[in-house]
Amino acid sequence: MVSLSFSRKFIIQYWVVLAQLVLIALPSVSAPVVKVTDLAGAPVTGLPFMNRGDVRIIPLSMLGKFAGFEISVDRGKYLVESYDCQTTLSPKNSFAEVNGAFVQLPVPVEVWDGSLWIPLQQLPELFPTTVELGDSEDYIRLLGIVDSASGVVTPLQHSKPLEQVWTFGKVILDPGHGGKDPGCKGLLELEEKFIVLDIAKRTETALKSKGIPVVMTRRDDKFLTLGERTRQANAESGDLFISLHCNHFTDPDVGGAECYILKPARTERAIDVAARENQVVDFERDAEQYDALTEENYILLSMATSQYLHDSETWAEIVIDELKNSAGMNVRGVDQAGFYVLMGASMPAILLECGYLSNPDDARMLGAERGRQRIADAIAMSIVKMKSEMEAAAR
Ligand SMILES: [Zn+2]
Structure with a gap:
């Protein structure tokens, strides 16, 4: 009898505990x-x-x-x-x-x-x-x-200060292409993906020596989708975004660095350059997402960058000026086109074509370590100048 009442009590307690457990668990499940x-x-x-x-x-x-x-x-x-x-x-x-x-x-x-x-x-x-x-x-x-x-x-009245003084955070360096996407190849053995990665690393070193924090979208020969690049930039809350590339053209006489901002293209040539750099989409598994890039979506996406358009234009002018005057490079100037990689970046964003791999002068510069260092120093200087401009404007 004693053992029976004990086991009955045990069973009742068991069910009470079980019911409590279910009640506790229920809200978090449903x-x-x-x-x-x-x-x-x-x-x-x-x-x-x-x-x-x-x-x-x-x-x-x-x-x-x-x-x-x-x-x-x-x-x-x-x-x-x-x-x-x-x-x-x-x-x-x-x-x-x-x-x-x-x-x-x-x-x-x-x-x-x-x-x-x-x-x-x-x-x-x-x-x-x-x-x-x-x-x-x-x-x-x-x-x-x-x-x-x-x-x-x-x-609460001013529970949080509304007028916080803005200070420059970090710059996102985006070496174009990588992995299964080599980019273009011209007169050099080196493909675009290796050249721009090297320039990005040199730029990073130059910036860090000036105390400017840098985030690289890739630091090895890795494939990244275009979306991954800007998502990373936004997640890192970058203040400037630069995508680094090299150009290619059938006529070897065409050469010089050029810088692009995101805006509908004005010239046939700008459309061609954008089309070539956008080809990476073919390597991406869910390429269909870009088919949805109707004019309406384009406006929506570029709207996010439009408030940074003025800064993007200023920066593009500065980097071209630095490449010409400090690095002694041939330059073609600033242009505009619809680059996927610049869409969706919530910060001033530019795409720099560091010369034509099909042009002998540019290839000589891009093929030599000294040449790539001069380009990197010019890019770093443009970022130092932009940082000052942006901080002055925020005051
Ligand atoms: Zn490229």
């Missing part, structure tokens, strides 16, 4: 939630999230209810007024506008179950005056104090 606190750490609410690949998305309206957002919809666009900040989001679009500047999102904003869902990780960029995020996206902190009656968080 509806994962990220916790929301106020500035002091007091709990405000929990927000459901969904996963899109590695990216967590949360419902804007629920966040807005507690953060005190005013949300209106105008011709399909969601306008969010938060404390001293206006954010515009559009369904199926992976660019948002925050106080007139563009923010690139890892996934497009989507409408689901009647609400607009936005990436959790970008909340501090989308609502810089009202939202902070825990280190591992485990909580959202609203920059204000929760009102116990309404549950809404009232923003």
Whole structure:
């Protein structure tokens, strides 16, 4: 009898424990939630999230209810007024506008179950005056104090300084081509992919000696898709992006360095150069994504760079000037064309053709270590000058 009652008690306890475990486990299985606190750490609410690949998305309206957002919809666009900040989001679009500047999102904003869902990780960029995020996206902190009656968080006066002094961060060096994509080849044994990697490494050394941080999209003979290059640049929050290439032409008399910015091409030749550098798309497995590059998409993508267009143009002029006067190189000047690699870079971006491998003068320079060093020094100097220009403009 004793043993029976013991085992019955044990079974009951077992079921109670099991039921508790199920109850504890249930919310995290069916509806994962990220916790929301106020500035002091007091709990405000929990927000459901969904996963899109590695990216967590949360419902804007629920966040807005507690953060005190005013949300209106105008011709399909969601306008969010938060404390001293206006954010515009559009369904199926992976660019948002925050106080007139563009923010690139890892996934497009989507409408689901009647609400607009936005990436959790970008909340501090989308609502810089009202939202902070825990280190591992485990909580959202609203920059204000929760009102116990309404549950809404009232923003603190200047809880975050709005006028932060901008300082230059880092430059992204993008040696073109790599791996199965050799680029072009001319009078030299060396292919374009090796020449531009060497120039990039020399530029990096020159910049680091001047205390300017550098991120390279590749540092060995590796294939990268065009999208991977700008995604890396944006993820690193670069302040300048330069893609390095060499040119090729059937007429060996054609030579000289030229620098391109992203804008619809004006000349047949610029279209040809863009078409050749864009050929890397053929090596990419999901090349279909580029077929979707309709004029509308093009405008959308170049919009993200258009606010940097002025700086891109200035930089292009400076680098050509440096190559001509400091490196003593033949130059052709600045032109514009639709380069895939420059699309989607949320920073001033240029593509430099460091001369023609089919031209004897250029090939002599590009084939010699001394020549490549002079080109690298000229590029580094253009970046030093751009940094000063940008910092002066920010003051
Ligand atoms: Zn190239």
